[in-house]
Amino acid sequence: MKDKECIFCKIAAGEIPSATLYEDEDFRVILDLGPASKGHALILPKEHYRNLYDIDEETAAKAMKLARKMVKKMTDVLGCDGYNIVQNNEPCAGQTVFHFHMHLIPRYEGDHVGLSWPAGELTEEVKTEILEKMK
Numbered sequence: 153m154k155d156k157e158c159i160f161c162k163i164a165a166g167e168i169p170s171a172t173l174y175e176d177e178d179f180r181v182i183l184d185l186g187p188a189s190k191g192h193a194l195i196l197p198k199e200h201y202r203n204l205y206d207i208d209e210e211t212a213a214k215a216m217k218l219a220r221k222m223v224k225k226m227t228d229v230l231g232c233d234g235y236n237i238v239q240n241n242e243p244c245a246g247q248t249v250f251h252f253h254m255h256l257i258p259r260y261e262g263d264h265v266g267l268s269w270p271a272g273e274l275t276e277e278v279k280t281e282i283l284e285k286m287k
């Protein structure tokens with residue numbers, strides 16, 4: 153399924169030009185227009201899925217395999233020191249484009265990419281509650 157209103161559907165299909173790093177029958181990998189660091193890229197499936205809640209298992213697995221391949225190649229190309237993979241689901245989690253995508257964010261020693269959070273505390277109460285509900 154494609155979504156006529158979706159910008160990432162159009163980019164993935166090649167209807168809107170993009171800086172494409174890789175393409176196959178299922179995915180296009182492009183440079184992000186607002187990069188967190190040099191080489192920040194996005195993996196876009198060619199089919200439309202809103203996010204991880206919507207994507208099928210097989211395509212999700214393929215996306216992760218592709219992420220691994222891209223990270224290894226781009227580490228060589230960019231000479232970066234590490235990588236973050238970020239994948240946002242729904243507005244409260246920072247999703248702004250509602251077509252599944254994975255961010256591949258190269259990291260450089262001493263960069264100021266802000267992907268950290270203040271560590272909370274896992275209380276016994278919360279731990280027990282969640283473990284119970286997961287049964």
Ligand code: 5GP
Nearest residue numbers: 159170182183184185186240246247248249
């Ligand atoms: P989200 O916040 O949904 O996880 O990420 C959306 C990402 O898409 C952002 O990092 C933003 O910079 C990028 N982006 C939004 N529109 C475009 C576009 O038209 N072209 C490209 N290459 N990136 C885009």
Ligand code: ZN
Nearest residue numbers: 158161200251
């Ligand atoms: Zn789409």
